[in-house]
Amino acid sequence: MAEAGRDTIPNVSFRNILELIAEVQLCREQARLLVAGRLLAAVDRYLASGQHAGRQEVKEAHALLGGELKPLFDEVRQRAAECQSSLDDWQSPDWLVAQTFMGITTFYKVDPDGSLWIKMHGTMDDVTIMDQLAVVREVDLFNKWVPFCDTSKLLKRLGIVELLVYFSMSIPGVGRDCVLHAYGCDSVLETGCVLIQGRSVEEVPEGVEVPQVKGWRHARMDVRAFRAKVEVLSPTSARTSIVANVDPKAPVPKSVVNFVVRKMAGMFLYCLKQTAKCIRTDEGNCHRRRIVEDKGFYKEWLFPRFERFYRRQGWTVDEELGGGEPASKLSDEPTGGGAWCPNGKTMSLSHGTCTPFRRKAGSQLKNSLKRLKTTRRSKPTVTAEAPPPQVEKLSIDARLLEKWQAKRDSRRNQTAGARLLGSILFAVCAAWVRWALTSEERAAARVRDISWFVCVATVLLATGLCLVL
Incomplete structure (x- = not known):
């Protein structure tokens, strides 16, 4: 059967209904949640119409959707709706500009319950979508680049692109941690982007141990929503947008919290950009090593999805790291990623290998x-003519x-x-x-x-x- 795209949902009949249900399951396994949701919605409409109710195929379809697999199909409906809602919300006119810093524009809007929604938006040049996703996926390396993050740990992989994550933030005088559940949606062929949805959870599966931090200055913050969209613009550039609604559980007025969040949120996306740039230029980069070591995910699962999109656009493909074009060689001039060091390498934001020496201006x-x-x-020497x-x-x-x-x-x-x-x-x-x-x-x-x-x-x-x- 032809692969279902964004605008090519086939007509449902008793002849192909079982085949469409099987394709819904396949799309779910491949993280193509938007396609799976649209196929399942078409099947639901057909079954609700009552057409050919006496056919054996229709009865089997009812049994599949209402039997043991019902939680699975309910999950597909819910996640597809969340992803579609996120796509619609990014274009909402309610967003107000807070500031633009280092090429990252921060927007905000106030929820009816008084909480603050933050959107960070920026175009990342000289960074492939593979590099960006590697930085986001390797959650146990968050403490190396996320501002104020001192601990990060992968609790459990619930699926190919579904994770349970623990991280803690620490600033002078206060500490916060969170258990975050996140999943990805592959929508490259339909919308040219990858979506990430997440929120904090209170309960975790059996056997998962969550670090416990005690202290009067420590509390668990509430991440009500975390959404990310990485849109492919070219082989070496992508547009990244992040939307978040976070309650830090801070004992200060909400207006103060909202002001600080509006001013500091853009730093997260800026640090992500700088970290992703170092993957191509530094052979010893920790994220680069993960890409090379985890070939089962990056090379065999993730790369073929982008390769098809690249070839459809007529772009060349870098077989080594799964990007759009071969990485350029280091030159003797400073590049855009990180700080420039005398040895010609790029220095990471958090763990640089060298620091240029500058004499104090004073x-x-x-x-x-x-x-x-x-x-x-000193006493001046009397001479006939002072030296010039x-x-x-x-x-x-x-x-x-x-x-x-x-x-x-x-x-x-x-x-x-x-x-x-x-x-x-x-x-x-x-x-x-x-x-x-x-x-x-x-x-x-x-x-x-x-x-x-x-x-x-x-x-x-x-x-x-x-x-x-």
């Missing part, structure tokens, strides 16, 4: 000031002294900014303490929360003073 000024002070303290080099040197040092004095005056002016920042932080602390003391829900934990918030506010105040001064 060292020349300090040396000139020392020379000027030494010149003023010393006169020029003295004039240069004088100009540097004036520059230093101007910089000192500007620092004095910035002290007012530091005082203003301290006043704002103190007002925020006072408002939060008042809210914590008057809230009946937090009466039992108010002392703990106040202590935690005072510590965090102190750190923020010290950081702000360092930045200003």
Whole structure:
């Protein structure tokens, strides 16, 4: 039977209904959930119409859909609906632009229940879709590139593209962890993209051990929704969009949480981009090793799906890593991935191998000031004519002294900014303490929360003073 595409759902009859049900199962196993959902919806409409109800094939179809395999078909319906809803939501006009940072645009919208939805959107050049999916799939390597992630662990593989993941985030004064269930949807032939759906779960299958972290500053956050779409644009570029709705369970006003999330969310997609770029340029890259070692998934299962799409578009194929084009050789010029090192390699964001040395900008000024002070303290030698080099040197040092004095005056002016920042932080602390003391829900934990918030506010105040001064 011809393969069902996006707009080629065949007409259902008693002659092909059993064959279509078998194809639904096959599409589910191959993670083609959108096609499976459309085929199953066509079968459901035919059975609901009551046509040819007396035929043996129709009776067998009813038995299959309502028997032991009913949970499987219900799962197909649910996941296909979720994937289609995600595709529709990406085009929603309700998204508002929050900011654009390093080529990553962040959008947001407020849910009716008051929670915040975040969408990150960016085009990744010089990065194949295979590299991006490798970074996302190898969840136990999240702690090497995800900001603030200190622990990541694969709890169980529930399917070819279905995972149960544990990760924890840690920032000064607070720690959060999560158990995330995620699955993928192969929609390359239909829509030219790959979809990922996920959410946090409270219960896990038997035999799965979840790390337990105890402490008054630690809690389990709620990931209400996580959606990702990776759209193929060319052999070496893809457009990536991520949508998330996360409740960090933080004892601070929701408006503060929403503001921080809007400003910091784009860093996740930027770090993903930089990490994926290193796969092609660094032969010792940990994600590159996973691609080479796990040939059963990357080369035998995932690569053929993109190869067919590449050839349909007339693109060349890189047989080594399963990308669109052969990776270019390293040149003597800096590339876009990571920081440039003197040895010609690209440095990873989190675990670089070398750091370029730069002399501090103020060292020349300090040396000139020392020379000027030494010149003023020493007794001048009476000569008939002063040497021209010393006169020029003295004039240069004088100009540097004036520059230093101007910089000192500007620092004095910035002290007012530091005082203003301290006043704002103190007002925020006072408002939060008042809210914590008057809230009946937090009466039992108010002392703990106040202590935690005072510590965090102190750190923020010290950081702000360092930045200003």
